[in-house]
Amino acid sequence: MAGQVFRVMLRMQIKSGMEGDFERVWQEVGDSVTSHPANLGQWLSRSAEEDGIYYIVSDWADEPRFREFETSDRHLEHRKKLHPYRSGGSMTTMHVVAALSGAVGSRS
Template structure:
């Protein structure tokens, strides 16, 4: 298993008509964040349904992110985005597993699918085993680049499966296929029905 990364996910609602200006401001700030000690990478995605933006940044450790949060650069970045955002919600998490499909190159038009799970205390090992079972069955699925099992830090019972697909067409083809429901059935009892939406589909708009 690869070393666990500290992942920060931020959902932001943007003022209508300000999307392009927001993206440009984010790209400018992301270039500076890339030089911050401990930053591993960043992505900007946009939800297909609600149009909200999602920033995902990976850090070598919780301490590295905390140091950046206290830096003048972080405050400057927040100020640069403030004119465009109407609200924001941040979630921090630690990656547990990551699986990459061999020979698959990532593209900026790739799609991320986030499946929300709720795992009661004592069920962690069972869910991890089921995750591996499902991942083994999905191995070789056309268009599937990788997937990860995530656990919330602030709310340890809130888990998620994050999968990356070559594009929206590849995901939809699998989703509408005959094997979709049967393959993912083992994790279905753990789907978080309180999350508002059990899963979300997001297209990558920018990556740094």
């Protein structure tokens, strides 16, 4: 469906003892993603259940513009800066089909 938010979720395993450095570098280089005109935002979360596991979620205006970013030199440079901290990972993509705001999010 045209105009549907395209969401990317990365699951990253970070090398033991490098978690703090990874978080710092992720924040330092994040604008290479968020400054892209099709990016709607991104979030870094640390697993509450598994040591060294992080999730990065980014929302995009549409899939074609994400795919354009994914193969760009800008993205490859971003990945190079984070790669030394990773010991594994995976990527899942999806189309957001509905969104509901919670009670706190809907207060004015």
